[in-house]
Amino acid sequence: MSQGKLVKVLGYYIDASFIESVIATFRKLLIDIYWIYGRKLNDEGLYEIYLLVNKHPNLKLALLDLSKTVGIEEVKLFEEFGLRELRFCSNTCNTVADECKDSFVLHVPIYSRILTYKQGEVYGEDIPRPGCISRRNEG
Amino acid sequence: MIGAELMVQSLIKEGVKVIFGIPGLSNMKFYDVLYDYAKNGDIRVILVRHEQAAAHAADGYARASGFPGVCTATSGPGALNLVTGIATAYWDSSPVIAITGQVPLSSMGKLSFQEADIVGVTQHITKFVIRLSRAEDIPKWVKNAFYIALSGRPGPVVIDVPRDLWTKNVDNISFPTSPNIKGYNGFRLRAEPELVKKAASILINAEKPLILVGAGVVWSGASEEVLTLSNLLGVPIVSTLLGKAAIPHDYPLYLGMLGYYGRAEANKAFIESDAVLVVGARLSDRTLPSPKDIESKKVIMVNIDPTDIEKQPFKVEVGLVGDAKIVLRDLINALMHLGVKGYRSEWIKRVVELKEYYEALYYRDDGKGLKPWRVLKTLREVLPRDTIVTTGVGQHQMWVALFWDVLKPRTFISSGGMGTMGFGLPAAIGAKIARPESTVVNLDGDGSFLMTANNLPVAVEENIPVISVIFDNRVLGLVRQVQELFFNNREIAVDLGYKTDFVKLAEAFGALGFDVESYEDLATAVRKAMKENVAAVIRVPIPRDELALPTLPPGGSLREMITRVARKTS
Numbered sequence: 001m002s003q004g005k006l007v008k009v010l011g012y013y014i015d016a017s018f019i020e021s022v023i024a025t026f027r028k029l030l031i032d033i034y035w036i037y038g039r040k041l042n043d044e045g046l047y048e049i050y051l052l053v054n055k056h057p058n059l060k061l062a063l064l065d066l067s068k069t070v071g072i073e074e075v076k077l078f079e080e081f082g083l084r085e086l087r088f089c090s091n092t093c094n095t096v097a098d099e100c101k102d103s104f105v106l107h108v109p110i111y112s113r114i115l116t117y118k119q120g121e122v123y124g125e126d127i128p129r130p131g132c133i134s135r136r137n138e139g
Numbered sequence: 140m141i142g143a144e145l146m147v148q149s150l151i152k153e154g155v156k157v158i159f160g161i162p163g164l165s166n167m168k169f170y171d172v173l174y175d176y177a178k179n180g181d182i183r184v185i186l187v188r189h190e191q192a193a194a195h196a197a198d199g200y201a202r203a204s205g206f207p208g209v210c211t212a213t214s215g216p217g218a219l220n221l222v223t224g225i226a227t228a229y230w231d232s233s234p235v236i237a238i239t240g241q242v243p244l245s246s247m248g249k250l251s252f253q254e255a256d257i258v259g260v261t262q263h264i265t266k267f268v269i270r271l272s273r274a275e276d277i278p279k280w281v282k283n284a285f286y287i288a289l290s291g292r293p294g295p296v297v298i299d300v301p302r303d304l305w306t307k308n309v310d311n312i313s314f315p316t317s318p319n320i321k322g323y324n325g326f327r328l329r330a331e332p333e334l335v336k337k338a339a340s341i342l343i344n345a346e347k348p349l350i351l352v353g354a355g356v357v358w359s360g361a362s363e364e365v366l367t368l369s370n371l372l373g374v375p376i377v378s379t380l381l382g383k384a385a386i387p388h389d390y391p392l393y394l395g396m397l398g399y400y401g402r403a404e405a406n407k408a409f410i411e412s413d414a415v416l417v418v419g420a421r422l423s424d425r426t427l428p429s430p431k432d433i434e435s436k437k438v439i440m441v442n443i444d445p446t447d448i449e450k451q452p453f454k455v456e457v458g459l460v461g462d463a464k465i466v467l468r469d470l471i472n473a474l475m476h477l478g479v480k481g482y483r484s485e486w487i488k489r490v491v492e493l494k495e496y497y498e499a500l501y502y503r504d505d506g507k508g509l510k511p512w513r514v515l516k517t518l519r520e521v522l523p524r525d526t527i528v529t530t531g532v533g534q535h536q537m538w539v540a541l542f543w544d545v546l547k548p549r550t551f552i553s554s555g556g557m558g559t560m561g562f563g564l565p566a567a568i569g570a571k572i573a574r575p576e577s578t579v580v581n582l583d584g585d586g587s588f589l590m591t592a593n594n595l596p597v598a599v600e601e602n603i604p605v606i607s608v609i610f611d612n613r614v615l616g617l618v619r620q621v622q623e624l625f626f627n628n629r630e631i632a633v634d635l636g637y638k639t640d641f642v643k644l645a646e647a648f649g650a651l652g653f654d655v656e657s658y659e660d661l662a663t664a665v666r667k668a669m670k671e672n673v674a675a676v677i678r679v680p681i682p683r684d685e686l687a688l689p690t691l692p693p694g695g696s697l698r699e700m701i702t703r704v705a706r707k708t709s
């Protein structure tokens with residue numbers, strides 16, 4: 001799983017079919033999704049979805065297809081990234097817990113290079129990377 | 140104003156003149172509003188006999204006119220019957236707009252009567268689908284739907300309308316004047332000048348360049364630019380199946396369709412070429428069965444959809460993202476600026492040689508039955524230059540691809556990407572409504588025709604005089620061919636029997652029926668059908684074992700093209 005590829009999709013939610021269409025783009029191209037995290041960002045319906053997907057020869061095609069899907073603003077592939085794992089204990093007031101039965105995990109991406117896919121075209125960008133990364137994941 | 144009225148007015152504002160469909164519980168109020176508009180002649184409502192035909196007819200209308208075709212169906216079975224037609228339009232980038240009725244909002248998701256999750260079902264076979272939840276949104280989404288369907292790479296859009304919205308009263312009505320879709324900006328139209336220059340210099344320096352045109356040239360209306368470019372540089376042209384509609388075949392440097400069932404000279408020229416300018420073609424596995432065939436060439440791709448360039452498994456030397464017409468104009472200007480080198484006489488000589496060699500191979504007649512190529516030559520001689528031809532899917536489609544000479548752009552309509560049998564007749568009906576001044580002929584297989592022949596009464600009752608010419612080999616010919624050639628003659632489930640009487644079938648529906656036995660009969664029947672100007676069916680007997688060649692072995696490349704088959708004579 002640590003060999004996955006991290007993807008961020010930014011698009012506009014009309015109904016939940018928006019999420020379905022993102023997920024199905026990977027499904028149709030035989031790409032597995034390890035985890036998914038998403039939320040609505042504003043009243044305009046802007047929505048972000050992070051996905052860790054498996055490394056697959058079809059990935060580029062999936063990202064290109066997604067980026068030209070009606071309603072999707074852009075898709076980012078984190079080329080060089082690490083994930084900082086934050087573990088919370090559910091249903092307690094403790095914010096961080098190392099050990100608990102029912103934990104809620106967040107993966108915070110830390111990255112230094114992003115490829116942006118927009119309307120079927122790809123743009124690369126280098127980003128200064130903070131030094132706090134514990135684990136590199138460049139899949 | 141109620142939702143149904145908003146829908147009809149929105150469609151009329153977009154320029155819709157005809158809707159193909161069938162009414163039912165969930166689009167009843169829509170039809171009820173259409174009643175007055177149809178009576179006043181503002182819109183024509185065509186009742187098909189199966190919703191699949193509504194989608195194909197809308198598709199045929201779109202491909203013949205360049206303007207989106209509209210179809211409608213009730214919820215559940217009606218909408219589900221549209222599915223094959225919608226997928227067919229999507230695979231061939233055709234702008235079809237489907238308006239489906241849906242069960243009321245409060246009944247959705249509850250296994251209600253005639254409920255089908257049309258958003259779920261069509262999400263992956265449309266460019267866009269939306270289920271409306273407010274009647275006031277109707278004008279906005281109709282406007283958006285037309286923009287989405289026609290802009291960039293065209294494609295079908297579904298608008299799913301819950302039944303309660305049709306009758307909902309809307310007070311503050313506003314019809315938008317421009318589309319507004321978040322997260323959809325369309326593709327760019329003009330390629331970067333530096334890249335255009337680079338492409339021009341590749342073309343100038345190539346020794347054996349070739350132009351490959353696809354359906355994008357048709358949608359962008361770039362036929363003239365392709366011909367100018369070909370003339371300017373002395374570059375031969377080949378096409379995809381759908382790209383046939385872009386190039387007048389009497390242009391001397393046009394070599395025909397490339398690909399799995401392509402013309403041998405087109406395939407050979409492609410193999411021998413050193414640079415290829417691909418315009419508006421996505422290079423499907425039918426056009427380019429193996430990337431091996433292109434790997435050593437310098438490839439320039441012009442496409443409105445950048446993903447078609449990015450996703451190729453071979454190196455694209457220059458990708459020109461933009462509208463074919465605009466990009467080609469820029470390319471022509473760049474060539475003029477750089478100075479064109481002059482005619483490539485060796486290459487042209489070679490191409491002409493290939494053409495002559497293979498023509499001698501195709502145009503043979505052993506006198507046993509009617510030869511498909513001669514049937515098509517006969518038809519070409521009798522039919523006007525601007526005749527629009529549609530097809531089913533099978534050997535007959537490949538014969539048309541090989542031997543039918545398209546003489547005007549947008550006059551060849553076929554299901555390419557989806558290969559949908561049954562497409563021919565309804566697509567012809569749609570095309571005839573779009574272009575009533577043109578003769579429209581459906582060149583069909585007997586198997587394909589029977590899939591949607593129940594729509595013959597649509598042509599008869601609605602006075603849509605399309606002619607169907609049936610290549611009647613009494614067999615699912617293309618499947619039989621594959622069984623013969625690649626499954627060791629183990630023919631199964633392909634024979635259609637000898638009892639079906641196409642003349643009686645035509646007459647039963649009120650169409651003219653002709654049985655022909657010779658090329659002269661065929662010419663006479665076509666002339667008569669055109670003169671009578673009514674729906675007609677002409678049955679042309681074709682020997683059962685006639686083959687559609689060239690072909691490739693399964694998984695083969697263009698180099699493995701089979702042009703002749705030796706058969707044992709018993």
Ligand SMILES: Cc1ncc(C[n+]2csc(CCOP(=O)(O)OP(=O)(O)O)c2C)c(N)n1
Nearest residue numbers: 533534535558560584585586587615616617
């Ligand atoms: C809806 C559909 N079902 C099945 C097929 C598979 N198929 C491809 S060609 C073909 C035979 C077509 O027969 P016919 O229309 O008689 O044309 P012919 O090959 O004999 O010219 C079949 C069954 C298809 N393309 N479409």
